[in-house]
Amino acid sequence: MRDLTRQNLAAAGISSRPAPVRIVHLGLGAFHRAHQAWYTQRARDGWGIAAFTGRSPHAAETLAAQNGLYALVTRNADDDAVEIVTSISEAHDGADLAHLRELLSRPQVGVVTLTITEAGYRVDGQGALDLSDPDVQADIRALRTGPPSARDTAPRTPLGRLLSGLQARRTADGGPLAVVSCDNIPANGTISRRALTALAGEVDAGLCAWVSANVAFVSTSVDRITPAHTGEVPVVIEAGWHDEGTVVTEPFADWVLEGDFPAGRPAWENAGARFVDDICPWEDRKLWLLNGAHTILAVAGPARDKATVSDAFADPACRDLVEAFWAEAVRCLPDSVEHIDYRRQLAERFANARIVHRLDQIAAETTTKVRYRIVPIATRLRRQGDDAAACAAALTTWIRAVRVGIAAPDRESAAVRAAVSAADPVSALLSLVGADIDQDFISRVRSRLSATD
Ligand SMILES: NC(=O)c1ccc[n+]([C@@H]2O[C@H](COP(=O)([O-])OP(=O)(O)OC[C@H]3O[C@@H](n4cnc5c(N)ncnc54)[C@H](O)[C@@H]3O)[C@@H](O)[C@H]2O)c1
Ligand SMILES: O=P(O)(O)OC[C@@H](O)[C@@H](O)[C@H](O)[C@H](O)CO
Incomplete structure (x- = not known):
C-alpha cells in the first residue's frame, strides 16, 4: 500500500x-x-x-x-x-x-x-x-x-x-x-x-x-x-x-x-x-427543509431509541413529523424555488443508512436551530391565519426533549433551564425561541403536551 x-x-x-x-x-x-x-x-x-x-x-x-x-x-x-x-x-x-x-x-x-x-x-x-x-x-x-x-x-x-x-x-x-x-x-x-x-x-x-x-x-x-x-x-x-x-x-x-x-x-x-442575485429563497429552502428536518429528528429520535438520521427517518412517528413540517415549510417558499424534487431527494438522502449521521452530532446548539429553522415557519403561517399544526407538533417534541435534557452542548442551556423552571414553562420556552409567537399558538402547544404527557 x-x-x-x-x-x-x-x-x-x-x-x-x-x-x-x-x-x-x-x-x-x-x-x-x-x-x-x-x-x-x-x-x-x-x-x-x-x-x-x-x-x-x-x-x-x-x-x-x-x-x-x-x-x-x-x-x-x-x-x-x-x-x-x-x-x-x-x-x-x-x-x-x-x-x-x-x-x-x-x-x-x-x-x-x-x-x-x-x-x-x-x-x-x-x-x-x-x-x-x-x-x-x-x-x-x-x-x-x-x-x-x-x-x-x-x-x-x-x-x-x-x-x-x-x-x-x-x-x-x-x-x-x-x-x-x-x-x-x-x-x-x-x-x-x-x-x-x-x-x-x-x-x-x-x-x-x-x-x-x-x-x-x-x-x-x-x-x-x-x-x-x-x-x-x-x-x-x-x-x-x-x-x-x-x-x-x-x-x-x-x-x-x-x-x-x-x-x-x-x-x-x-x-x-x-x-x-438573491440567495434568500435558496437559503431558506435548505435551512428549513434539510437542517430544520435534521433538528426535528435530533429532538424526536432519542425518545424513540433512534441514534442516527436514517434510523429516525425510518421510524413512522419521526418521519410523519418531518413530512408534515416540510408540507408547511414549502408554503413559505416563493414559487420560483423548486422544492418537489428537493424533498424527494432529501427523503432518499435521509434514508441512506450507509451514511452514519449521529443525532447527537446534530443536536448541538438546538435552541438556536429551533429559533431559525422552525419558528420562522410557524410565525409566517400564523400571520396568514394558518394553524401551523406541524410546527406546533415539532415544537412540542422539542419541549418534551428539553424537559428530559438534550445531551449536547448548547450556549443557551442556562436560559433553557430557567425557562423550564418558570411558572409557565411552555410560554417561557417558546418566548425564548420566538418573540413573535402568539398566545393562541402557545395554548395549542400546551394542549398537545398535556394530551401526550
Ligand atoms: N458537515 C456537514 O454536513 C456540513 C454541511 C453543510 C455545512 N456545514 C457547515 O460547516 C461547518 C463545519 O462542519 P464540519 O463537518 O467541517 O465540522 P468539523 O468539526 O469537522 O470542522 C470544523 C472546523 O472548524 C473549526 N472550528 C470549530 N469550531 C470553531 C470555533 N468555535 N472557533 C474556531 N474554529 C472552529 C474546527 O477546528 C475545524 O477546523 C458546520 O458547522 C456547518 O456550519 C457542514
Ligand atoms: O449543526 P447543524 O445542524 O448546522 O448541521 C448538522 C447537519 O444538519 C448538517 O451538517 C447537514 O449535514 C448539512 O447541512 C447538509 O448540507
Whole structure:
C-alpha cells in the first residue's frame, strides 16, 4: 500500500503538482474537504487552497504529512466511490498567524472561505458581534497592539485571525478580496460582514474603512451531508492508498452563492455551483427543509431509541413529523424555488443508512436551530391565519426533549433551564425561541403536551 503523497500520486500517473495558493480557508474540517475543496478541484482552473485548522493543529498535521492530499469517499445507498482530492496545496495550524498574514498579503490570493461553525462567528442572538465575549475582548486588545509578536498574545477567534491577516494585506497594499462564509447560518455573508467590520471598528477606524471598501462578503447556501468520521475506509485501502485524512460524504452536493469576487474566483460553476442575485429563497429552502428536518429528528429520535438520521427517518412517528413540517415549510417558499424534487431527494438522502449521521452530532446548539429553522415557519403561517399544526407538533417534541435534557452542548442551556423552571414553562420556552409567537399558538402547544404527557 502506498502513502498518500504527491510523489506517489505522480508515480501512479495522477496529476499531482500543487496549484498556487489563491484561496485561504479557515476551518479545515470534514465539510470543507467534501465541499469547497471538491468544487475547487472540479473547477480545474488552477486555484490552490491554503487551509488552516481552527482549534487544534491535528487535521493540519495529518494533511501536511500527505502534502494536502486525502481520499474523498462518496457513499451512496449501495456502494462507495473513492477519489483523491488535490486542491489543498497547503495545510496549516490555525495558530500559525505569521503564515496566514503572509498569504493574505499576496494580491494573487483573492478568496477566503470559512467553515468555522456557527459558534465561531462569536455573534449574539441578533447576529451582532458579541463584545461581551472574553475571547473577542482579548482579540481586540491583541489587534490594537499591532502585528503579533508572540502566539499567546495573538488573536484566537477565527474572525480575529482573519482581521489580523487583513491588517497585513492593507499594509502590503494587497488589494480587495472576497470572504465567503460556508456555514449553516441564515444570511451568513451579512453576519460575516457585520461581525468583521464591527471587530475592525473596535480596533482602528482606518482599518474598518479599508475593510468596508475592500472586502466583499459573499453569502452562500451549502449542502452536502458529511458526518464526522474517523478510521480507515476499506475502499481507500482497496484502491491501494494509506490515508489518515479520509472524508466520507454523500453523492448529493449543492452550492448557491450571492455576491462579488473583486479578485476573481475559481470557475466553481464547472462543478455545478450556481451564482444568483438573491440567495434568500435558496437559503431558506435548505435551512428549513434539510437542517430544520435534521433538528426535528435530533429532538424526536432519542425518545424513540433512534441514534442516527436514517434510523429516525425510518421510524413512522419521526418521519410523519418531518413530512408534515416540510408540507408547511414549502408554503413559505416563493414559487420560483423548486422544492418537489428537493424533498424527494432529501427523503432518499435521509434514508441512506450507509451514511452514519449521529443525532447527537446534530443536536448541538438546538435552541438556536429551533429559533431559525422552525419558528420562522410557524410565525409566517400564523400571520396568514394558518394553524401551523406541524410546527406546533415539532415544537412540542422539542419541549418534551428539553424537559428530559438534550445531551449536547448548547450556549443557551442556562436560559433553557430557567425557562423550564418558570411558572409557565411552555410560554417561557417558546418566548425564548420566538418573540413573535402568539398566545393562541402557545395554548395549542400546551394542549398537545398535556394530551401526550
Ligand atoms: N458537515 C456537514 O454536513 C456540513 C454541511 C453543510 C455545512 N456545514 C457547515 O460547516 C461547518 C463545519 O462542519 P464540519 O463537518 O467541517 O465540522 P468539523 O468539526 O469537522 O470542522 C470544523 C472546523 O472548524 C473549526 N472550528 C470549530 N469550531 C470553531 C470555533 N468555535 N472557533 C474556531 N474554529 C472552529 C474546527 O477546528 C475545524 O477546523 C458546520 O458547522 C456547518 O456550519 C457542514
Ligand atoms: O449543526 P447543524 O445542524 O448546522 O448541521 C448538522 C447537519 O444538519 C448538517 O451538517 C447537514 O449535514 C448539512 O447541512 C447538509 O448540507
